[in-house]
Amino acid sequence: MKSSAPIGIFDSGVGGLTVMRKLIQTMPEENVVYFGDTARVPYGNKSKETVLRYTHQIIRFLETKQVKAIVIACNTASAYALHEVEKEFSIPILGVIQPGAEAAVKNSRNQRIGVIGTYATIGSKAYESSIKNINPHIEVFNKACPLFVPFVEEGMLEDILTDGIIARYLQELRNAHIDTLMLGCTHYPLLRTSIEKYMGNGVVCVDPSEETSLKVQKILQINHLLNSQNQHPKYEFYVSDSAQKMVEFANMIMPFQIEDVQTIQIESF
Amino acid sequence: MKSSAPIGIFDSGVGGLTVMRKLIQTMPEENVVYFGDTARVPYGNKSKETVLRYTHQIIRFLETKQVKAIVIACNTASAYALHEVEKEFSIPILGVIQPGAEAAVKNSRNQRIGVIGTYATIGSKAYESSIKNINPHIEVFNKACPLFVPFVEEGMLEDILTDGIIARYLQELRNAHIDTLMLGCTHYPLLRTSIEKYMGNGVVCVDPSEETSLKVQKILQINHLLNSQNQHPKYEFYVSDSAQKMVEFANMIMPFQIEDVQTIQIESF
Numbered sequence: 001m002k003s004s005a006p007i008g009i010f011d012s013g014v015g016g017l018t019v020m021r022k023l024i025q026t027m028p029e030e031n032v033v034y035f036g037d038t039a040r041v042p043y044g045n046k047s048k049e050t051v052l053r054y055t056h057q058i059i060r061f062l063e064t065k066q067v068k069a070i071v072i073a074c075n076t077a078s079a080y081a082l083h084e085v086e087k088e089f090s091i092p093i094l095g096v097i098q099p100g101a102e103a104a105v106k107n108s109r110n111q112r113i114g115v116i117g118t119y120a121t122i123g124s125k126a127y128e129s130s131i132k133n134i135n136p137h138i139e140v141f142n143k144a145c146p147l148f149v150p151f152v153e154e155g156m157l158e159d160i161l162t163d164g165i166i167a168r169y170l171q172e173l174r175n176a177h178i179d180t181l182m183l184g185c186t187h188y189p190l191l192r193t194s195i196e197k198y199m200g201n202g203v204v205c206v207d208p209s210e211e212t213s214l215k216v217q218k219i220l221q222i223n224h225l226l227n228s229q230n231q232h233p234k235y236e237f238y239v240s241d242s243a244q245k246m247v248e249f250a251n252m253i254m255p256f257q258i259e260d261v262q263t264i265q266i267e268s269f
Numbered sequence: 270m271k272s273s274a275p276i277g278i279f280d281s282g283v284g285g286l287t288v289m290r291k292l293i294q295t296m297p298e299e300n301v302v303y304f305g306d307t308a309r310v311p312y313g314n315k316s317k318e319t320v321l322r323y324t325h326q327i328i329r330f331l332e333t334k335q336v337k338a339i340v341i342a343c344n345t346a347s348a349y350a351l352h353e354v355e356k357e358f359s360i361p362i363l364g365v366i367q368p369g370a371e372a373a374v375k376n377s378r379n380q381r382i383g384v385i386g387t388y389a390t391i392g393s394k395a396y397e398s399s400i401k402n403i404n405p406h407i408e409v410f411n412k413a414c415p416l417f418v419p420f421v422e423e424g425m426l427e428d429i430l431t432d433g434i435i436a437r438y439l440q441e442l443r444n445a446h447i448d449t450l451m452l453g454c455t456h457y458p459l460l461r462t463s464i465e466k467y468m469g470n471g472v473v474c475v476d477p478s479e480e481t482s483l484k485v486q487k488i489l490q491i492n493h494l495l496n497s498q499n500q501h502p503k504y505e506f507y508v509s510d511s512a513q514k515m516v517e518f519a520n521m522i523m524p525f526q527i528e529d530v531q532t533i534q535i536e537s538f
Binding site: 038039042045046047049050110146147150151153160161164165168173240241242244246267 | 307308309313314316318319416419420422423429430433434437465484493509510511513536
């Protein structure tokens with residue numbers, strides 16, 4: 001394995017670009033291959049078996065790109081599939097759950113942490129287990145917020161109806177006097193302003209992408225695979241549905257212009 | 270082909286059960302095979318190419334069940350794929366768009382019809398074309414309502430936030446003084462009460478499933494394929510994701526108890 005090999009990163013759709021953005025901020029000299037499973041998005045209301053099968057296909061696809069490490073940006077795929085695939089494949093595979101849990105525990109003063117995510121992520125209790133593994137005295141308050149993703153995809157980031165649905169889902173977490181709120185889905189950082197407004201000053205929102213990026217950096221360092229003196233990093237984008245929608249979303253949130261996105265038939269991997 | 274052969278019906282997920290319910294009300298002696306593509310739901314924000322590919326796979330699967338006719342219950346698949354697949358396969362394939370358009374035209378007095386559906390269905394202009402083919406003088410007002418499906422899937426059929434999103438999407442149709450509103454997505458009939466309350470007494474909501482069922486009946490009759498004297502019709506249910514969610518939803522809306530749902534790998538067809 002060469003240090004010039006790219007890092008692979010994937011998500012159920014385009015939300016994982018928020019994680020890729022952080023990854024290339026942390027390691028601006030790395031080449032990156034992104035895959036978004038836009039033909040089968042979302043994963044958050046699907047079964048473990050299905051999400052695991054999709055994850056296998058995507059890792060096999062990324063292997064054809066000779067990636068040196070893989071980041072599962074999708075919280076649902078991290079929760080359902082990481083434990084299985086990290087044993088099966090030889091390259092390092094990282095999810096967002098463990099780094100996210102570490103960041104949340106580091107932040108919490110009153111040992112009361114809220115976790116929000118899809119039905120799948122919350123149902124898996126993956127964040128709760130990881131948090132309690134670090135510190136069993138922490139109380140974890142879980143809440144699935146399945147309408148947040150469609151609201152983000154509709155572009156309703158700041159809206160009176162968005163505030164209504166935020167209040168509906170988060171009231172019990174506010175009443176539970178948490179001081180840390182885990183944003184356990186790649187779409188949720190885009191609602192951060194509205195969520196923080198509702199939760200109030202005493203609550204810090206944690207986005208796992210920062211801690212995840214640092215962890216990827218550390219693992220590459222340990223394996224002597226960090227890329228350096230790469231002045232022109234190469235970013236490749238692949239999706240399973242039409243490229244157009246990906247291009248629009250990517251150009252909304254990435255710090256550079258994306259033009260070339262390729263569509264692949266992911267089920268053949 | 271034998272008249273005892275089942276009718277095949279499919280949808281991107283479980284929403285098409287509202288169409289199957291109407292189908293077996295109209296033809297209680299028919300055997301029916303239902304397929305819900307729950308592993309890849311929803312279709313409404315995906316591209317034509319992807320929806321067409323999925324539709325091909327599902328029709329090939331239903332052919333293995335020796336169906337005598339196929340109903341595409343999903344509006345998006347009807348809009349994107351019907352024209353292509355009805356030429357390619359030898360058994361009759363029906364969508365919901367043309368029957369829905371006929372029902373809406375029949376109902377409208379003031380020749381102002383509203384159409385609501387997913388981004389894909391609205392973007393295809395399939396309903397508008399079908400309506401104007403029947404009567405070019407009718408004015409059609411289109412509106413994509415992408416948040417309606419997630420609200421229904423959250424079970425928020427009557428809720429102050431649902432009323433808020435209905436008002437947001439439908440205000441322009443109410444101001445356009447339509448007298449007929451096409452419910453162009455299998456989930457929308459479940460929001461009918463809330464939608465009618467907002468639109469007021471002067472507006473009739475049209476659900477294409479009734480007209481579609483009558484059309485299926487007519488085609489079977491013409492081809493001498495109507496089943497009769499079948500006292501114990503057989504209903505088979507298949508999905509691409511886990512069976513459990515399907516069973517729950519089906520038992521909420523079907524007039525009988527469903528126990529046996531089978532999961533198949535649809536991408537292998």
